[in-house]
Amino acid sequence: MVSIKDVAKLSGVSVATVSRTLSRPDKVADSTQQRVMRAIEQSGYVTNVLASNFRRRKSQTIVVLVPDIANLYYSKIVQEIEVVARSKGYQILLGETQQDPKIEQTYSDLVHQRMADGVISLGMELPIKVDAKRKTVDPKWPPLVMIGEYTGSVPVPRIGIDNVSAAYDATSYLLGLGHRDIAFVGGPRDFTLCKERLQGFRKALQKFKISTGLDHIQYGEFKLDSGYKQTKKLFDLGATPTALFCANDEIAMGAMKALRELKLRVPEDISIIGFDNLEIADYCSVPLTTIHQPRKEMGREAMTLLLSILNGSSPKETRINLPYQLIVRDSTASPRQ
Amino acid sequence: MVSIKDVAKLSGVSVATVSRTLSRPDKVADSTQQRVMRAIEQSGYVTNVLASNFRRRKSQTIVVLVPDIANLYYSKIVQEIEVVARSKGYQILLGETQQDPKIEQTYSDLVHQRMADGVISLGMELPIKVDAKRKTVDPKWPPLVMIGEYTGSVPVPRIGIDNVSAAYDATSYLLGLGHRDIAFVGGPRDFTLCKERLQGFRKALQKFKISTGLDHIQYGEFKLDSGYKQTKKLFDLGATPTALFCANDEIAMGAMKALRELKLRVPEDISIIGFDNLEIADYCSVPLTTIHQPRKEMGREAMTLLLSILNGSSPKETRINLPYQLIVRDSTASPRQ
DNA sequence: CTGTTAGCGCGTTCAG
DNA sequence: CTGAACGCGCTAACAG
Numbered sequence: 001m002v003s004i005k006d007v008a009k010l011s012g013v014s015v016a017t018v019s020r021t022l023s024r025p026d027k028v029a030d031s032t033q034q035r036v037m038r039a040i041e042q043s044g045y046v047t048n049v050l051a052s053n054f055r056r057r058k059s060q061t062i063v064v065l066v067p068d069i070a071n072l073y074y075s076k077i078v079q080e081i082e083v084v085a086r087s088k089g090y091q092i093l094l095g096e097t098q099q100d101p102k103i104e105q106t107y108s109d110l111v112h113q114r115m116a117d118g119v120i121s122l123g124m125e126l127p128i129k130v131d132a133k134r135k136t137v138d139p140k141w142p143p144l145v146m147i148g149e150y151t152g153s154v155p156v157p158r159i160g161i162d163n164v165s166a167a168y169d170a171t172s173y174l175l176g177l178g179h180r181d182i183a184f185v186g187g188p189r190d191f192t193l194c195k196e197r198l199q200g201f202r203k204a205l206q207k208f209k210i211s212t213g214l215d216h217i218q219y220g221e222f223k224l225d226s227g228y229k230q231t232k233k234l235f236d237l238g239a240t241p242t243a244l245f246c247a248n249d250e251i252a253m254g255a256m257k258a259l260r261e262l263k264l265r266v267p268e269d270i271s272i273i274g275f276d277n278l279e280i281a282d283y284c285s286v287p288l289t290t291i292h293q294p295r296k297e298m299g300r301e302a303m304t305l306l307l308s309i310l311n312g313s314s315p316k317e318t319r320i321n322l323p324y325q326l327i328v329r330d331s332t333a334s335p336r337q
Numbered sequence: 338m339v340s341i342k343d344v345a346k347l348s349g350v351s352v353a354t355v356s357r358t359l360s361r362p363d364k365v366a367d368s369t370q371q372r373v374m375r376a377i378e379q380s381g382y383v384t385n386v387l388a389s390n391f392r393r394r395k396s397q398t399i400v401v402l403v404p405d406i407a408n409l410y411y412s413k414i415v416q417e418i419e420v421v422a423r424s425k426g427y428q429i430l431l432g433e434t435q436q437d438p439k440i441e442q443t444y445s446d447l448v449h450q451r452m453a454d455g456v457i458s459l460g461m462e463l464p465i466k467v468d469a470k471r472k473t474v475d476p477k478w479p480p481l482v483m484i485g486e487y488t489g490s491v492p493v494p495r496i497g498i499d500n501v502s503a504a505y506d507a508t509s510y511l512l513g514l515g516h517r518d519i520a521f522v523g524g525p526r527d528f529t530l531c532k533e534r535l536q537g538f539r540k541a542l543q544k545f546k547i548s549t550g551l552d553h554i555q556y557g558e559f560k561l562d563s564g565y566k567q568t569k570k571l572f573d574l575g576a577t578p579t580a581l582f583c584a585n586d587e588i589a590m591g592a593m594k595a596l597r598e599l600k601l602r603v604p605e606d607i608s609i610i611g612f613d614n615l616e617i618a619d620y621c622s623v624p625l626t627t628i629h630q631p632r633k634e635m636g637r638e639a640m641t642l643l644l645s646i647l648n649g650s651s652p653k654e655t656r657i658n659l660p661y662q663l664i665v666r667d668s669t670a671s672p673r674q
Numbered sequence: 675c676t677g678t679t680a681g682c683g684c685g686t687t688c689a690g
Numbered sequence: 691c692t693g694a695a696c697g698c699g700c701t702a703a704c705a706g
Binding site for chain 2: 682683684685686687
């Protein structure tokens with residue numbers, strides 16, 4: 001292994017000068033620089049970044065915690081985080097957590113272990129153990145930014161959208177088309193994210209004095225087959241909604257499959273609206289009306305924010321909402337008379 | 338920052354003993370262990386893994402190079418790599434390359450820089466610069482395993498499937514249904530991966546003495562909108578195939594959208610077959626017949642293989658093909674008379 | 675502008 | 691079984 005010492009010897013300067021040539025060339029005479037560079041090439045020297053990081057007490061690495069990397073909602077966000085990170089000389093340590101607190105904790109610990117400088121989590125909960133009563137940030141926590149799902153009360157910086165408003169807008173759109181019998185096909189009952197979307201849904205219905213019975217609210221997972229099963233169940237229970245509000249696009253696509261099997265045409269017989277605006281939403285059997293979440297921007301903002309925290313600034317706002325957008329495609333129409 | 342020295346002082350032993358207690362407790366007397374552990378808890382000591390890695394000349398980190406993490410084909414593989422890596426005490430450094438050789442090189446360099454121990458690449462080309470004539474592995478290259486797309490001649494270990502055979506089987510299935518007029522909706526013309534699938538396609542057609550004109554071979558990208566556009570173009574050119582062989586599932590889903598707009602029913606008017614078996618293939622407007630690629634197994638095998646290389650073994654086989662499978666769903670049927 | 679000196683925190687000899 | 695001493699490869703502070 002050729003080290004900085006060898007280069008120093010070969011070029012007849014001190015190790016300090018070699019180090020400087022590499023990190024702050026402006027502080028080294030041109031002629032010396034050239035000698036050093038030549039020695040580096042001759043010897044095939046490559047900086048031991050691990051040693052450098054150790055010495056500088058920085059890892060230039062951030063942990064990205066994602067519940068499921070094989071999920072188009074998350075992966076698009078991660079993608080943009082990587083782009084920003086790379087442009088700033090940082091690397092991404094990928095942590096797939098499956099929402100498992102133990103795995104989240106293990107990955108977050110890397111910061112204390114000096115293997116990472118900060119954490120971005122796309123999960124629902126803080127990735128560190130915190131007792132339920134805590135309402136403040138502990139300065140001992142690692143530099144942390146949450147994205148999207150986190151809705152807890154501890155004021156950790158979080159980038160996302162206003163889910164209540166978005167769901168309200170989506171539902172209002174259906175109401176505007178004339179729908180009065182709308183079912184909610186949801187995610188897990190205890191996810192705040194799901195609760196928020198349900199809340200916006202209900203709030204919109206209340207404008208028209210519509211109260212929704214339990215037979216119109218289904219819970220499940222944010223997954224294709226859950227959307228399928230929930231929709232089947234909905235109609236098994238005897239409901240005959242003219243529109244479906246699906247808590248995300250995957251659920252909506254699962255629902256579409258169920259509707260096809262039930263011989264219900266979209267949007268002639270029933271309207272359907274999703275949430276997220278995955279790229280694939282435009283390639284469904286019927287292009288899906290949905291809420292666009294600005295996932296690229298979310299990733300970019302989160303990484304930028306974390307970077308500024310790592311540089312010593314403490315964020316003023318802790319709950320940053322980015323603009324969402326209702327994307328109207330072909331899966332929604334006025335109900336038949 | 339509390340270091341191993343503080344723990345040593347606090348527990349009245351030497352740093353060596355603290356180190357041993359943590360890494361090889363069997364070599365330390367029980368009573369000493371307890372004293373040390375108590376001191377660790379009292380002081381809140383956390384091992385500086387960065388320093389430890391530096392000292393041990395290992396990073397316990399592997400770089401995973403993926404052309405596009407927001408792609409369901411790749412992300413499922415990455416997911417399994419992470420699972421195996423974590424279970425063996427390794428971490429994943431995520432490198433999104435967009436097929437850019439410069440980015441690939443930058444990430445691969447991390448191994449020489451001691452920030453990573455090895456590389457797994459899901460890309461097409463070797464992620465290191467190698468002159469075109471080279472036909473052998475250079476011992477100076479980082480420990481490397483390729484997955485899926487690599488088809489180069491340098492014998493680097495590569496986990497994948499036999500694409501020629503798979504495409505041959507898929508096409509044979511269509512022929513068996515009675516189709517004689519089949520179009521190929523492909524990926525990039527110069528990707529060996531695409532060429533291999535085309536080769537299998539042609540080989541099957543030859544059995545029936547069918548030669549395919551240029552109007553039946555389309556090239557594009559492995560993407561939704563490319564499948565859409567290629568299919569539109571195909572029919573614009575006047576082709577009237579009774580079946581479409583799509584080089585991957587995304588292309589197939591794009592093609593389906595085009596067929597809907599062309600008022601062609603699947604499978605009554607036209608059959609369609611994909612490649613990969615993404616989860617979502619079962620949720621298309623018509624559940625998609627496709628070739629299943631064992632992506633979990635590919636990820637697992639690759640990581641396992643890299644691990645064994647890191648442990649000093651040199652792989653005998655360099656081209657490992659895993660079994661694929663034809664999944665018949667509803668998008669294929671016999672052509673109308 | 676450059677060299678000397680002094681560690682960073684840990685693992686690993688080698689004695690005892 | 692334990693401790694003293696050394697050094698991994700590099701950066702930073704200070705002189706000069």
